[in-house]
Amino acid sequence: MAKQKTKILVIDDDPKVSWILSEGLPSHFEFISARDGIEGIQMVSTEQPDLILLDIKMQGMSGLEVLEKLNKMESRPDVIMLSGHGDTRYVVDSVKLGAAEFINKPFDVKEVEIHINGVLERGRLRSELAKAKEELRSQKKYANFIGDSEPMLRVKALIEQVADSELTVLIRGESGTGKEIVARSLHELSGRRNQPFMKVNCAAIPRDLLEAELFGYEKGAFTGAHKNKQGRFEVANKGTIFLDEIGDMPMELQSKLLQVLEQQEFVRVGGVQTISVDVRIICATNRNLEEAIGEGQFRDDLFYRLNEITIFLPPLRERAEDVPLLVNHFLEKYNALYSREYANLSSETIDRLMGFHWPGNIRQLENMIKQVVVRADEGIIEELIRSAAQQPVKSTSGGAAGAAPGAAPLPETYDGDLSLKSVVGRRIAEEEKRLISHVLNKTNWNRRKAADILQISYRSLLYKIKDYELNATK
Ligand SMILES: Nc1ncnc2c1ncn2[C@@H]1O[C@H](COP(=O)(O)OP(=O)(O)OP(=O)(O)O)[C@@H](O)[C@H]1O
Ligand SMILES: [Mg+2]
Structure with missing residues (x-):
């Protein structure tokens, strides 16, 4: 098997350095060079080298300054510093800035090869370790998904089969059967696990705000749209979006969603530009969608599109x-x-x-x-x-407070964080949630009336409904 090339960027104002190295080292090392810091930093993004050799003393930006700039990138390759005579006093600074190694000039190419191999090997170990930890972490999360009964073993097998695919999954089951936990497991066990998992509760967000929430809006699209805003689909790009309570999505939006599913693109509310996203879609509902279709409340074409795989959670x-x-x-x-x-x-x-x-x-x-x-x-x-x-x-x-028996308020136990602010804050939030839920139920979820009674603005009521994930009990 051909050995994969290792790309090494040499940032040095002396062109001989890169030339000597590419002559003297085996051909699976590919050397590219930059003459100064600015060019070097650009090449880190455009060329994505596996390793950087960085001269300390250069015209313009010094090696240390370049290193500081590189540290600001989201991730950077390992850096080996090259120092001419008299630069040794910079060793400590380089180490502090995270340089992996230090080589004195003039150097012996064999010695450089040993250093390069050492740093690359350490990098490989580091990333293997990180990967193993990451896998353990997602396995652990999944381990919290309990159940050894026959139906649950089938559910688990199905989750493992479809997690790392692009299939749209519809999760069905009564309230409290674990639909959300399944959605999160699917994400955790997929290649998208390091990307966002975005949950949207279609029942909790007021109808007239849902479209803007999902797809974003442009400044001036409606009263109150003071600036452009990204929707959840954009924020979830490369990750997973979990459309909870999909059965409660208004018909008009269902067609837009269908279009997004088919084309992976959409326009923001009030916008003209098409936005493309790469998002895995998972949906859940405890409604009988077939019935909703019969009643003209759910599009059948959307149903079939969402339903590539159904995971049914038994009560x-x-x-x-x-x-x-x-x-x-x-x-x-x-x-x-x-x-x-x-x-x-x-x-x-x-x-x-x-x-x-x-x-x-x-x-x-x-x-x-x-x-x-x-x-x-x-x-x-x-x-x-x-x-x-x-x-x-x-x-x-x-x-929603008061909805579930057994959800009576717990006596406050003064454990853990005892700061007055956080304990009291928690209590206030609980009370607020309970009161809002009570008033909403009393007014039959007439939000304007509820806002009047609570003497808060309509808008701030909508935010609170969202924050507390309140929704109308059907
Ligand atoms: N198999 C399971 N193992 C451990 N915990 C579970 C399991 N299933 C559900 N739970 C827990 O039960 C609670 C309810 O689960 P979840 O929120 O996923 O239900 P749901 O099906 O989404 O309900 P709803 O339709 O009411 O939104 C959560 O706290 C969840 O962690
Ligand atoms: Mg749920």
Whole structure:
């Protein structure tokens, strides 16, 4: 197999240096040269060398100044400094600026080769290590996706098969079954994991703002559009966009979305210029889309386009054998979070949990275990189950306060960050969210009326709805 070329940029005002090296070193090293710092810095971007040899003393910008500039780049190749006699006092400065090695001129080419190989090898090890760490990290995140039951094993196998593809995935399942966790897992296990994951809750963003939110807008497109703004699709470029509650997307927008899916391009609201993006799309819904199509609320062509792969998450009541695993997982999670040591639940309690019908699915179970840990009392489970059983729980996504049984406010536990500002801030935010949600429900989600009652501006109400991820319970 042909050895891959290693490209080395020599930045030195003496052209002999690069010439001597390319004559003296094996041909798998390709030397390119720049005569001064400015040209050198440009070539780092245009040529993307694997390594840089940088002279300390040059006309114009000195080697150290060049190194400082290179450090400002998002990433740069390793740099070996070349020093003439009398430059040794700059060694310390170079090391501080992150130079990998230091070679004295005049040099012996063999010696240079050894240094170059050493630095390249260290770089390779470093990036392998980083890659391994990164893989471990995403595996770890995925490890938090619990479930060994037959249906969950099938779901996991499907996730692993389709994660690293460009297929558009539609995730379906009742509220609280883990649709968001699946969407994040798909992203984490894909080649896009280091790029943005952008979640957009189509139900939480007011209809008239959703288009601008997704596709951005140009200055003057509507009242209040004071400057150009990128939409979520642009921000998510190279990454993944997760369109949550896609079933609630207004019809007009559905056609624009279809067009984006087909062409990977769009125009901003009020704009003329076509913008291209490279975005993987994942959608989720707990609505019955076939029914919505029948009622003329969802486009069938969009449905087929979104539906390249469907991952269906079974409700928790259909996989009771996952309950004990989930219980342990959440016990560990909340013990760690609240610095508690609440031990395992009794087998009677576990049985009770396995037999429950879980209208709010895993979110509801998680909430219960959280309260058990905080109050250090598994006795409350009976009480929670009984009160939950009396109320139908449907679509509590976003966890709007008061919507889910078992979501009663927790007593504040003064653990962790004890700054007055942050503890009080948290309480205020909770209270604010609860009140806004209450008023919205009272006004049937009439946002103008709600803003009036709350005595805040319409716009700031919209922001708060977004921040708190509130949405109308269907
Ligand atoms: N398999 C799982 N393992 C561990 N935690 C899970 C699992 N499934 C769900 N959860 C947890 O349950 C909660 C609800 O999950 P998620 O938000 O993904 O549900 P959802 O299907 O998006 O619900 P909704 O339709 O209401 O938005 C989250 O805190 C999530 O971390
Ligand atoms: Mg969700």
